[in-house]
Every structure is written in structure tokens, then in C-alpha cells.
Amino acid sequence: MAVISINEVSKKYADHTALDRMCIDIPERCIYGLLGPNGAGKTTLIRILNQITAPDSGEVLINGEKLCQKHIACIGYLPEERGLYKKMKVGEQAIYLAELKDIKKAEAQKRLKVWFDKFEISGWWDKKVEELSKGMQQKIQFITTIIHEPDILIFDEPFSGFDPINANLLKDTILELRDKGATILLSTHNMASVEELCDSITLINKGKSILQGRVGDIKRQHDTHKREIIIRTSDIQPIFALGDTYNNIKVEPTDIHDEVKLTTYSESPNELLQHLMQIGQLVAYKEVLPSMNDIFIQEVQSQNQAS
């Protein structure tokens, strides 16, 4: 059963429609990507889930129950626009934010200590937030988001401001949380992290869902039959001549003097392969599925042109 199910949710603002009959089902224990260009309606949808705004029509169910006040405690939300009180001390502030999530002070202290150790920031407890770098603040914000161990986590651009090492730490932590049973909604423009982390995605454009499904399935659907072949031969010249024989083929030299790279978009590359194997040694044959980045651009552009 879906942990979060969004049914026909619409939200209009004075001059535009932010969400138009949006439907998304997010299954349990998965990392679900919410993608879309700027202004597509992602933040509005996330704010509806957090009960910061209410939908004009439609409903949101959490574990089959209509979204209500008590669900606030079982959601952890890391907004894209996030900050901390600059004049407050780190530890004091973390406890305050945890207390707002109904965690008792002593318990909050205990849990925070564990997370501060894990993120190697124990030394900052008594520092003022304004003394910390942006990346350091991001760590604290992340910890305060998950401190109440919610079943549902919503991360909006969680990786912005992190160096690669800390981004990796964060990535591992997110996967760990998923494995412990959390359902995670990830909104990001970083397509590489979508491919690495997300099980399923919804692509939103102009308030509508234009693409939905498992990441692997979506990639397969968008397969352009692009295949890369690398062939090794002492005489590479005849291979360049193949471009005239076969359609949809591109031949390029590689960095290695006796190897050539061929790119084909044919649905039946067997004939070509047989031909090549007669000429030289087959080094590699690779299926090149489109990246989520390509799919994103292609889908959004084609929809924008259609409308």
C-alpha cells in the first residue's frame, strides 16, 4: 500500500495554477524523486504534504488516512529555503527544533549527540550558528530534520552546499534511513543523484505530472537503441568506410591507435556486429540508455512545444 497517496490535488494561486489534478502514489520504503523545472509546482506539492498550505481540491492520504495535524510528527522536512537562527548556539537550537517536534529535551540531547558524532560536528555544540560555514549549517539542518525519526522524510535539494565528501556521507545516510524503513521524497535538480538514489520518480511540468514510474522502466521506455561498440584491428581504415554501408552509424577514432568506436542506433545490430567481428577483435559492446538528464530535458521541452 502507498504510504503517501496524492489524489487529484489542485492548487490555484491568483494568477496561475500551481497544481492541476496531481496524482502520485509513493510506496513504502522507497526513495521517490520529485522532478521538474523551476516553478513546476514541486514546492507547492511539498508544502501541501507538510500542511503549510492546503489544496483547493483533492486529498492526500498518509497510510490510508486523510492528512491531518497529527501527521506533522511523522514527517521530517528539509526545505530548499532553509536557515537557522544566527545568534543562537548550535546545540541549543538543535534541541529547540527537536522539542518543536515533540521530542523531550533529554531524549533530544541523547539523539543529537549520536548524530553529531556521526557527522563529526560534536565540537560545534556551543558555537553560534553565524560562526559556521554554509556546509556546516546544512549538516545541522539535516540532523534536525531527521531527529524525530519520522516515517516520511521530504528532502528538497538536500545536496546543495555540500562538498563531494559530505554529499557522499549524506547519500549514505539517506540510503541507510530508507533501509531502516523510512519513505523518502526527494526533490532535486541534480539528476545524477536521482539516478543514484531514486527508485521511482514523477516528473512535473506546469502543475501536471508528465512522467511517472520506476527509474529503470522510464529509461528503458526512452531507449533510443544507442549502442557503443569498440573494435580493435591493425588496419582501422575499412571500418571508417562502414559508415557508408550502414545507416545511423557513427565511427570515431579513440585514444588508442588500433581501436575504433562505433555508435549505432539500429534496433538490430547483429548484422553489423557480425561484420565487425570478421574485421577485428570486439572489445566492448555497450547499451547506452538515456540519462535522466536527457529524459528530463526531452520530456519537458516536448510538452512545452505541444502546448
Added chain:
Amino acid sequence: MNKIGLIIKREYLTRVRKRSFLILTFLGPILMAAIYIIPIMLALNSNTDHLRVAVVDESRWFEERFNSNENHTFVTMHGQPLDSVKEMVKTGVFDMALYVPPTQLSLPSNAVVYSIRQVPLEMETYISGVMEKEIEAQKLMAQGVDPKVVNAVKTDVNLQVMRMDDKGNEKETFTEIQFVLGMVLAMMVYFFIMFFGGQVMQGVAEEKNNRIIEVIISSVKPFQLMMGKIIGVSLVALTQFVLWILLTVVLYVGFSAFIGISNPEMLSSGTLMSQEITANDIMSNESVQSILQIVHSIDFGTIIVSFLIFFILGYLLYATLYAAVGSLVDNNTDSQQFTLPITVPLMVAIISSFYIVNNPDSSLAVWLSMIPFTSPISMMVRIPFGVPIWQIVLSVVLLAATFVAMTWIAAKIYRTGILMYGKKLTYKEIFKWLKYK
């Protein structure tokens, strides 16, 4: 509910711990004490400031009329030319010279005061008063009125004002005291609303510009955050107020003791109090008895209770507005256009209080003390003069009702405003927010 408590606690503690709070806490009473002490100091030192006035009176009507006292001496310079007297002023023999040209009753009277330094207003009024009285007398005599009659006509009126209530009880009132009290109370309400309302606005704008707002409102409702902040700041205001009163009392007691030691004869004769009152220009020398009478004439109970009610409700009403405005502010520069609707009624109230204090029962005064946006200030001006209880109750009810209504509106604006970034806002747009779900 528990969460509002947490927010109030944070708002309160972070503000009370600030250095500026401590500074203000100590500076406030010192300023208040200074307002109180400096006139006394001046009054005590006024003997050294004796003015010597040379009178060159060519009409010879007034020279005997100017009476010297401990503050000033008039010296008549018979037949001396004006220029030589002016020279004496320059060299410091006299502080100033009064020159009266030859005067005819049918013509307007002129007189000139020559002085190196600023002539005290008191002196100007005294001189012109004496001259007017004398000319009046001369004119009456010129019309054939017996000089005895003219002298007999001169009267000093001691006006006593008795205030009656519907039960027929009479009570003597002291307008000057009520005047000062009314203005001080109104100023205090005005200052507190501006200062602490401004703190609410800054706090809201800070949360918005810090981008912590969305983190917080994913845990608590925006309304809880707004009210938590408003209540937290109001507790800071009350704390400050109480500390001020305590410190002022301490300073007052300390100062009185100091005066008592340096002027034991004054304390023992019991004239210290009246000296201070004189210094404050409230009334002329009277016995301790009448001071006590004045003190008893003031209904401190009503004043304190109504001050607290009007101050708290007035603050709450304006704090919700300030919170709404704070939520609209992206950077401090564009807060101006939205704070204007808040400051205008406050300004109207404080400026009109100068009128109200002179006409506390005029219809304008009554209206202003009923309209919720001006009533916290206007009513406080009227309270020391005595206000019918039904008016106070009505005003409080109106104020409380408006507070509830404005909270509803402000919460709607606040909720949307705190999440709006980088957008030029118009009033029209804000009005639309009221309809958002």
C-alpha cells in the same frame, strides 16, 4: 499549546539575554530619573542665576511697578541715556536692560529688552504682564475712574476646580497634575507600542530572511509561531516595565536620601516635596498638606489597572499588524510603505493627545478614545481626568474585538507573506491572500 509555550520561551529568553535589553533596562530609569532630577537640580541652583535688569523708563509709569525678588532685581536708571545703560549690559554690570520709550495712552505701547544672552520666557511674560496691567490702570484713570476703584478692581483669583460625580460627591481636581500624568501615560503607551511592536516586526522579518521560517512551520502552525512571538515579546515588555519601575524607585529613594543628606534643613522642615513640585512647575509653594491632598485626588488604582489593560491590548493589536508587515518585508528598504498604515494612527493619537489633554471631555477626545487604533493612547490621556466607567468598558470591548479581528486578518497575511520571496507586493495582492485556503 505546548508548542506555543516553547516558542514563547525561546522568544523571551533570547531577547532578555541580549545586551541591548540590559542596556535599556538600566538606561530607561536613569533617563526617567534625569527628567525628574535635572529640573530639581536646576531649581536648587537657580539662586546663582540671579538676573539684574536695568530699567530705563522714559514714560516713568512703570519704574516703580517692577518688583524684585530672589530671582531678579530691577534697578531704575533715572535719566541715564540708553546707550550708556546698554554699555553696562555689555560689560556685565547688568544682565539686561529694559527700555520703555515715552508713551501716550492713545498709542500702542512699546518696550525693548536689550540682552547679551537669551531672555528667559518667564521674564518676558513678567515684564509684559506688569506693563499691561499698569497701562490698563492708567487708561481707566484717564477715563475718570477713581484710582481707589482701580486698585480695588485688582484681584487675584484662586481658582479651585471641584469635580462632581452622579452621587453628588465633590472632589477637588488638580488639572496640572492630571495634565502631566495624562501625557506621561500616553507617551509611555506610544513608546511601548512602537518599540515592542517594532521588535515583533524585526523578529518576523529575521525569521523570513534567515530562511528558518519554513523549517519551523513544518513543525508548528504559522499562527502558533506568530502568537508565540507576540506573547513572548509582550512578556519581555512587561519584564522591562517592571524592572524600570523597580529601578526608578531605587533611584528615587537613593536620590531623595542624597538630597536629604546635603540639605538636612529642607528635609526637616518638610519643604523638600514642595520644592520638587515647584521645580516640576506643577504648582507653586504649598504646604505638605495640599501635596497629600493632590496625591489622594489621583485615582491610582484606576490608572494602573487601565494602563495595564490599554497597554496590553493596544500592544497586542499593533503587534499583530507589525507581525503581518514583518512577513511582507524582504529587506528593510521596502518595509516603509507597509509600516506607514501602522504609524499613521499612532501619530494621530499622540499628536491629538496635546489637544485631548486640554479638552479631555470634548467629542473628539471621546471618539479618539473609542476608536481601537487610537484608544490605547487617547484613553490614557483622559484617564487621569476621570472617565465614565461605561466609556472605559466600551473602549476596552471595542479594542479587544478589533484585536481578535485583526489577528485573523494578520494571520492570513502572515501565513502567505512569510513564504514570499523576491516579489514586489501590492496591497491588492495582499488583499487576495485573505481568501486563500
